[in-house]
Amino acid sequence: MDPPLLEVTNLSWSVVNTAILHDINFAIKPGQFIGLLGPNGAGKSSLLRCLYRYTKPGCGEVIFAGKNIWQLSADEYAKQVAVVLQETPSQFNLSLYDVVSLGLTPHKSLFSSTTKKDQQIIFQAIEQVGLSHHLQQSFDSLSGGEKQRALIARSIVQSPQLLIMDEPTSHLDIKYQIQLMELAKSLNVTVLASFHDLNLAASMCDGLLVLKQGRLVASGSPEQVITEKMLSEVFGVCAEVSPHPQSQQLHKVVPRITYFYGYEAGVNHV
Numbered sequence: 001m002d003p004p005l006l007e008v009t010n011l012s013w014s015v016v017n018t019a020i021l022h023d024i025n026f027a028i029k030p031g032q033f034i035g036l037l038g039p040n041g042a043g044k045s046s047l048l049r050c051l052y053r054y055t056k057p058g059c060g061e062v063i064f065a066g067k068n069i070w071q072l073s074a075d076e077y078a079k080q081v082a083v084v085l086q087e088t089p090s091q092f093n094l095s096l097y098d099v100v101s102l103g104l105t106p107h108k109s110l111f112s113s114t115t116k117k118d119q120q121i122i123f124q125a126i127e128q129v130g131l132s133h134h135l136q137q138s139f140d141s142l143s144g145g146e147k148q149r150a151l152i153a154r155s156i157v158q159s160p161q162l163l164i165m166d167e168p169t170s171h172l173d174i175k176y177q178i179q180l181m182e183l184a185k186s187l188n189v190t191v192l193a194s195f196h197d198l199n200l201a202a203s204m205c206d207g208l209l210v211l212k213q214g215r216l217v218a219s220g221s222p223e224q225v226i227t228e229k230m231l232s233e234v235f236g237v238c239a240e241v242s243p244h245p246q247s248q249q250l251h252k253v254v255p256r257i258t259y260f261y262g263y264e265a266g267v268n269h270v
């Protein structure tokens with residue numbers, strides 16, 4: 001059996017005496033596409049920040065490819081882990097091309113210049129996300145969705161083993177939400193992404209993790225995790241879960257959620 005690529009053991013994190021994450025344990029195998037779910041404020045971004053080395057947890061360990069991430073140098077980790085966040089800081093008038101080329105930085109030594117092969121990799125990644133006609137446009141002037149796609153292109157160039165995405169689809173229309181997720185799946189890297197769209201997560205992910213008030217309360221396949229009980233207890237909504245019509249074609253049970261409006265979960269079921 002493959003050893004996990006990422007392993008989180010007994011992870012807890014507090015800020016000014018308030019516990020945000022409580023004793024979290026899970027492992028992700030190479031090649032898996034894992035969705036992180038939870039209501040607003042559940043701790044998704046806080047957990048992801050501990051995984052991409054922005055925050056050091058108070059307790060517990062994050063092991064990447066057998067090594068504690070805090071024992072790796074920042075450069076070593078950046079070569080292997082790419083991050084796409086929901087809010088994009090200003091890129092100070094860098095062009096789309098420049099931002100995508102930043103994906104090469106962890107792989108280059110200081111002062112080394114961009115080779116023809118590097119340029120080819122950058123152009124190819126930009127083409128893959130459908131942004132070739134925006135090549136020289138300033139990154140800051142791109143639409144929210146174009147920015148997200150540009151950041152995926154930067155990750156493609158970075159060629160990581162693990163891609164961490166914090167609500168990557170928040171600015172995208174439905175077509176690009178699906179496209180971006182299918183693109184991420186096609187990259188052949190291990191992915192951990194947080195989602196608010198539970199139907200999208202259920203259809204795209206091999207496995208799901210569910211956080212509630214900083215605790216991991218469910219994990220497993222979408223079929224195991226997306227249940228009417230979980231939706232009621234964790235998200236406080238009344239919903240019906242049925243197999244997606246494409247399940248047979250996809251050779252797996254893809255749960256599809258139908259939400260009921262005007263009902264309080266657990267109180268007034270239809």
Ligand SMILES: Nc1ncnc2c1ncn2[C@@H]1O[C@H](COP(=O)(O)OP(=O)(O)OP(=O)(O)O)[C@@H](O)[C@H]1O
Nearest residue numbers: 015020038039040041042043044045046047196211
């Ligand atoms: N640096 C911080 N200082 C104080 N509180 C924090 C800090 N970071 C996170 N929190 C709190 O931790 C909780 C979890 O926040 P987090 O952003 O991780 O949740 P989330 O699941 O990503 O939420 P959302 O879906 O709304 O983006 C929130 O109550 C938040 O206010």
